[in-house]
Amino acid sequence: MDSNRFIIAAHCVNRPGIVSAVSTAIFGLGCNILDSQQFDDTESGRFFVRMVFNHDTVTLDEVRAVLEPVMSELDMEWTLRDREHRRKVLLLASRFDHCLGDLLYRWRSGDLEMDVVGIISNYPRDTYKQITMGDIPFHHLPITKETKPQQEQQITDLIEETGAELVVLARYMQILSDQMSRSLSGKCINIHHSFLPGFKGARPYHQAHERGVKLIGATAHFVTGDLDEGPIIEQDVERISHRDTPEGLVRKGRDIERRVLARAVRYYLQDRVFMNGNKTVVFPE
Structure with a gap:
């Protein structure tokens, strides 16, 4: 069975623990992170991250429900997309x-x-x-x-x-x-x-x-x-x-x-x- 693959793209004011909080939430869903890229812009003080992760059965709505409180706490501007969505x-x-x-x-x-x-x-x-x-x-x-x-x-x-x-x-x-x-x-x-x-x-x-x-x-x-x-x-x-x-x-x-x-x-x-x-x-x- 092909797994569901998701992409999260987010940015916010930089602070300690951002990657830990997001990756922990993804891990809690039982998802596997396939790719992760991040950038801390010291000039603007903003942090940018893109993660690709997958799971055999978890749906987009289930992922969103888990991530929303985490992203709200971090004051993130973020998008979540199913990789299959064109x-x-x-x-x-x-x-x-x-x-x-x-x-x-x-x-x-x-x-x-x-x-x-x-x-x-x-x-x-x-x-x-x-x-x-x-x-x-x-x-x-x-x-x-x-x-x-x-x-x-x-x-x-x-x-x-x-x-x-x-x-x-x-x-x-x-x-x-x-x-x-x-x-x-x-x-x-x-x-x-x-x-x-x-x-x-x-x-x-x-x-x-x-x-x-x-x-x-x-x-x-x-x-x-x-x-x-x-x-x-x-x-x-x-x-x-x-x-x-x-x-x-x-x-x-x-x-x-x-x-x-x-x-x-x-x-x-x-x-x-x-x-x-x-x-x-x-x-x-």
Whole structure:
């Protein structure tokens, strides 16, 4: 019989005895801890922990009932998830389709364990003729400066209707309003085609070319009300030379963007990402 496998992700103000209290409660259930990662951030004074544990018969509700008083005593912010639960994810894209296509491929191949509950774009569906979407609901929500509030309300409605637990901006080239950014705090990941904090805003590869950089990169980060300022989850770079044109940088950058966004989404789906002020704690695989 396959055992039930659970993941707990938690953080709180650091104090002695946290690991002991949590692991003792898990042991009391007769569970076996398979993996445990922890980090004590001495700068913020906060403690972060991720544990994976299993049991042949114990249920999620039974685990939650035992852990709730312990977590309350520790004043923990925590989540508990059955490893088999696949998070519902809503994908947003604009004209560029490379990140969207890559996420859908990784989802279908099993690399990203999620349920794609919809695709939203401010471009019509025939923009993505080369991508196989199958029966995934597609929502064309055009936007102008005047209709932005109404369009964002439509997105909000779809998030609620689908029960989306994560929103991914897969090169969705629209700036979210402060109100929407706040409502999606901690559950919206964006890919920026630059190695932040450098070259923010539009045409970052052209900015980089003008500065003669020798490395280009991409950054996946949580969305906040401050443009391209959200806590960084994942980054990667690639070396370039004086021979590269702006168009060449864009082409190379697309490959970086795909892998950076995919890693950030996978870390989130696996409960490895914690917001920590204007930074993140990301436990490695």
